[in-house]
Amino acid sequence: MNYEPIIGLEVHLQPKTQTKMFCRCSSEYFGKAPNTHTCPVCLGLPGALPVPNKKALEMCIKLGLAMKCSIAKESKFDRKHYFYPDLPKGYQISQYDQPVAFQGYLELDIAGDARRIRVTRVHMEEDTGKSMHEGEFTLLDYNKSGVPLIELVTEPDFTSVEEVLKFSKRLRQIVRYLDISDADMEKGQMRYELNMSLRKVGERGLPNYKVEVKNISSISVLEKVIGFEFERQSALLEKGERPAQETRGIRDLTGATYSQRVKEGADDYRYFPEPDIPPMEFSPEEVAIIAKTIIELPHEKKNRFMGKFGFEPDTAETLIQSKKTAFWFERGLVELSDNESRKEFAKLLISDVFGLLKAEKMKLTDLKFTPNDLAKLAAMIIQGKLPRSAAKHQVIPEMFTSGKSLEEIIKAKGLDQQLDEVELKSICQQVVASSAKIIANLDKNPNAIKALIGQVMGRTKGKADPVLVDKLLKELLGR
Amino acid sequence: MKNTKKLFALTVKEALAMLNSQEISALELTEAVLARIKEMEPEIQAFITVTADIARAQAKAVDAKRIKGEKLGALAGIPFSMKDVYNTKGVQATAGSKVLEGYISPYNATVYEKLLAADAVLVGKTNCDPFGFGTSTENSGYQVTKNPLDTSRVPGGSSGGAGAAVAYGGGLFAIAEDTGGSIRCPAAFCGLAGLKPTYGRVSRYGAIAYASSFDTVGPIAKTVEDAALIMQIIAGKDELDATSSDFAVPNYQESLAKPLKGKTIGLPKEYFGEGLEAEVKEVIMQAVARFEKLGCQVKKISLPLTEYAIAAYYVIAPSEASSNLARYSGIRFGHQVPAETWKDVMMQSRGTGFGAEEKRRIMVGTYALSAGYQDQYYKKAQKVRALLKEDFLRALTEVDVILSPTMPMLPFKIGDNTADPLQMWLADVFTVTLNPTGLPGLTVNAGFSKEHLPVGMQLIAPHFKEEVLFNFGYQYEQNI
Amino acid sequence: MSQPKLTTAEIEKLAELAKIQLTAGEKEKFATQLTAILEYVATVNSVETGAAVFKSQVDTKNVFKDDVPGVSLSQTDAVSQTKNKNGYILINRVINEKH
Numbered sequence A: 001m002n003y004e005p006i007i008g009l010e011v012h013l014q015p016k017t018q019t020k021m022f023c024r025c026s027s028e029y030f031g032k033a034p035n036t037h038t039c040p041v042c043l044g045l046p047g048a049l050p051v052p053n054k055k056a057l058e059m060c061i062k063l064g065l066a067m068k069c070s071i072a073k074e075s076k077f078d079r080k081h082y083f084y085p086d087l088p089k090g091y092q093i094s095q096y097d098q099p100v101a102f103q104g105y106l107e108l109d110i111a112g113d114a115r116r117i118r119v120t121r122v123h124m125e126e127d128t129g130k131s132m133h134e135g136e137f138t139l140l141d142y143n144k145s146g147v148p149l150i151e152l153v154t155e156p157d158f159t160s161v162e163e164v165l166k167f168s169k170r171l172r173q174i175v176r177y178l179d180i181s182d183a184d185m186e187k188g189q190m191r192y193e194l195n196m197s198l199r200k201v202g203e204r205g206l207p208n209y210k211v212e213v214k215n216i217s218s219i220s221v222l223e224k225v226i227g228f229e230f231e232r233q234s235a236l237l238e239k240g241e242r243p244a245q246e247t248r249g250i251r252d253l254t255g256a257t258y259s260q261r262v263k264e265g266a267d268d269y270r271y272f273p274e275p276d277i278p279p280m281e282f283s284p285e286e287v288a289i290i291a292k293t294i295i296e297l298p299h300e301k302k303n304r305f306m307g308k309f310g311f312e313p314d315t316a317e318t319l320i321q322s323k324k325t326a327f328w329f330e331r332g333l334v335e336l337s338d339n340e341s342r343k344e345f346a347k348l349l350i351s352d353v354f355g356l357l358k359a360e361k362m363k364l365t366d367l368k369f370t371p372n373d374l375a376k377l378a379a380m381i382i383q384g385k386l387p388r389s390a391a392k393h394q395v396i397p398e399m400f401t402s403g404k405s406l407e408e409i410i411k412a413k414g415l416d417q418q419l420d421e422v423e424l425k426s427i428c429q430q431v432v433a434s435s436a437k438i439i440a441n442l443d444k445n446p447n448a449i450k451a452l453i454g455q456v457m458g459r460t461k462g463k464a465d466p467v468l469v470d471k472l473l474k475e476l477l478g479r
Numbered sequence B: 001m002k003n004t005k006k007l008f009a010l011t012v013k014e015a016l017a018m019l020n021s022q023e024i025s026a027l028e029l030t031e032a033v034l035a036r037i038k039e040m041e042p043e044i045q046a047f048i049t050v051t052a053d054i055a056r057a058q059a060k061a062v063d064a065k066r067i068k069g070e071k072l073g074a075l076a077g078i079p080f081s082m083k084d085v086y087n088t089k090g091v092q093a094t095a096g097s098k099v100l101e102g103y104i105s106p107y108n109a110t111v112y113e114k115l116l117a118a119d120a121v122l123v124g125k126t127n128c129d130p131f132g133f134g135t136s137t138e139n140s141g142y143q144v145t146k147n148p149l150d151t152s153r154v155p156g157g158s159s160g161g162a163g164a165a166v167a168y169g170g171g172l173f174a175i176a177e178d179t180g181g182s183i184r185c186p187a188a189f190c191g192l193a194g195l196k197p198t199y200g201r202v203s204r205y206g207a208i209a210y211a212s213s214f215d216t217v218g219p220i221a222k223t224v225e226d227a228a229l230i231m232q233i234i235a236g237k238d239e240l241d242a243t244s245s246d247f248a249v250p251n252y253q254e255s256l257a258k259p260l261k262g263k264t265i266g267l268p269k270e271y272f273g274e275g276l277e278a279e280v281k282e283v284i285m286q287a288v289a290r291f292e293k294l295g296c297q298v299k300k301i302s303l304p305l306t307e308y309a310i311a312a313y314y315v316i317a318p319s320e321a322s323s324n325l326a327r328y329s330g331i332r333f334g335h336q337v338p339a340e341t342w343k344d345v346m347m348q349s350r351g352t353g354f355g356a357e358e359k360r361r362i363m364v365g366t367y368a369l370s371a372g373y374q375d376q377y378y379k380k381a382q383k384v385r386a387l388l389k390e391d392f393l394r395a396l397t398e399v400d401v402i403l404s405p406t407m408p409m410l411p412f413k414i415g416d417n418t419a420d421p422l423q424m425w426l427a428d429v430f431t432v433t434l435n436p437t438g439l440p441g442l443t444v445n446a447g448f449s450k451e452h453l454p455v456g457m458q459l460i461a462p463h464f465k466e467e468v469l470f471n472f473g474y475q476y477e478q479n480i
Numbered sequence C: 001m002s003q004p005k006l007t008t009a010e011i012e013k014l015a016e017l018a019k020i021q022l023t024a025g026e027k028e029k030f031a032t033q034l035t036a037i038l039e040y041v042a043t044v045n046s047v048e049t050g051a052a053v054f055k056s057q058v059d060t061k062n063v064f065k066d067d068v069p070g071v072s073l074s075q076t077d078a079v080s081q082t083k084n085k086n087g088y089i090l091i092n093r094v095i096n097e098k099h
């Protein structure tokens, strides 16, 4: 039987703040000695009180806006109660019925179709500490306790792993574009929880069970978990069994899940409004100020590249992949006024520059030349001032190593003395006129044209673009 | 005129005069108080920790500053005590509960920082009902404090140690904490002045929480004038307490001497009905007559929700308490029972660390917040609370202050009310009403019963009008 | 409103939620006491509260801190109130899985 997954996501993001959510401890806890980033507030010591971090809330509003959510006029914090050693206060300060942002969506491009994934809510909360197991003991480190987290919850709108992965990658891109979070998976700055069930293809509505998988630390594990759960749940359904309504965990990076806890009804978190923190109100004016900081989002940029410049979807996607690439590319774009040159510029960047960067293990920021240099090069190619092959084999490698200007490189290599099209045409005519034999044989041996090109190149002493020569010769020969 | 009182019996005002004229040194005064503590503690047991070393060091520092002519704080050299719910760095803070036995705090409460900056001298941490859960201090995990005015009786609660200490001279004033009468009850039972400030007037940072939206930090002192002096130091906005108010702090001393002629006092009829001991009522009515003599008008008013206020209180306060006490899990500090699993560590540490009163309130609060019951308990009580606040604010538009007995009874005998916890809860009927509303309340000694037991009267004013309370209380004390 | 006496099972459920281990004697005692208390406090339900809303004990809104780091506790102060090792707080093995 054929099944399709029904998936909802919960994503936790660590916003880029200097300090924790409710105290003045540094939020840069990663890799620090244990329990060196704590204070009475984030250790939950008796008598300590929380004061919320304004910057974190602004980031939360910003993400809400980017997800086209409504921003709450009135919001508040609530206490969510459960006991666990890494939760110092016995409750997490989170948000219950008045999240910062609600009812938005993110549009995905699935096989050429625009697909909307609805975002239920975006809210602010605090992280827990960390527990590690060593022999018969558990070691507790509270450096992470109280670090701000933005939680984003989607509707169960995903029906394929592809959609989940696209959403996750797009979301990661967006938070990086907007400087909301570095979303560094290694540092646990972006984590996932999955709600998943299966239904038969063609059926409508939600299945009568739901499996929750917690603590997924990366997009690649997310993909594996969905694969694992698909197999596991469909095998049960095939046997006529309904998969248990439960919370599952993952042991390692293989994506295999195991049952943690079977749910008996809803959890009793005993939410109530956090009395230590006065309520919040977000005025339209304040929200508008934050909205102004939202730059063009990656998918919007992609659409512009495709619509305005006629880029292929893959090219556009590659260019917007990271904010750094996109911004670098756009800095060069201002040099160019026609789509042919823009496409050439993209091509040089993607196939030539990226290739070299990869080979040299370098980053875009390590480049010795500017985006304008590469854009100018693209324009020269399109204008026939420089053969593409010369750009690829001679100019770009030199730009990589020398740090000289584009003009200097071209001059030094003698590439600036290229014959123009008129001069070249007359040479081509001379060669055609004196090569009747070869021309007569061309029908039998089309490769023989190379001999003609060779002659032209010889007469120009190499100061011609072989591609252009090929084109001119074919024109003259009516081929 | 030379003061012939024993040093420990001085008021803050009197002691400051003698210190400033260098008639006595801070160390002399501190030694006198420490000696008094040594003398009285075996019987009264007001203190959980006596901080003699800290006190001597602080007193010496004050004396040294004075000799060098350095600027001194407004309470320089005044020995005082703090309820054991306050964090003072390097000193045990138990909140009166065994669950925190041995816990040494690594930080200072804001109120302590302010008193340190005023050069006051900490002599110790006083006994209380655990986390403020009680009316007699008999629930303390450590000891039963006796009332120095009659050692067969309770000093009131939950800040009974604070009341007893000030009453016998173990510190010239005390910082206590009031969530449902815990400053006003012991002040009344010990014949003292005690202020429950407006919610948010004094920072709660570093005060171990009972019910976060009710908790207030205030003084117990021998006189209203002293209470006003102390409030001047501790009131004000604190960046570490988001609920503290930046409403300007008035000059309380200036308000004391204002004449009361033409002011109106409201007597809520619900506070003078059944359940009020006759002798208490008698003393309170004499006090009312005295206010009339001072030119006040007396008006009968009604607070119709009084009957439900205490029920609402005992839903909301335990709810918040059940949450605030979730951090006492035996994992990071305090009482810990080693066990197989973390869950057993928690269950057993909490099961043996908390006393019966903590367990009762945690379970009532857990119940009131739990799925299926939250609407009819916690949420409903919050709505009643909103109406209760409206009731009070309406009444306070008609009168300058509301006057009532502080407690419906005289200080009772130790052990008399421990059998039925609900009856003990109901003893707070006149005091708890202010905490859900956030209003300030001052208790002033109104007089004594035939057996010479103190009777406190409670004065209630609008939010942030502590100066009105000090004015009425001071005028009463001056004219008695 | 008359409150039926809390059963032992209900007391046990509450104790589990609150993570408090109770003795058999305590369970019995608290069942009686809590029943009386809950019956009493349930009288709040006889108040006609209409559209009353309680939002906060304070009138202020939007009280925030700036995102500027301050001083943290020393590692010693953070861990010295309980068993600790190499800067970590130590407890017995966490056997139950996190929910």
Ligand SMILES: [Mg+2]
Pocket: A094, A125, A151
């Ligand atoms: Mg969450």
Ligand SMILES: [Zn+2]
Pocket: A020, A023, A024, A025, A037, A038, A039, A040, A041, A042, A043, A146
């Ligand atoms: Zn901290």
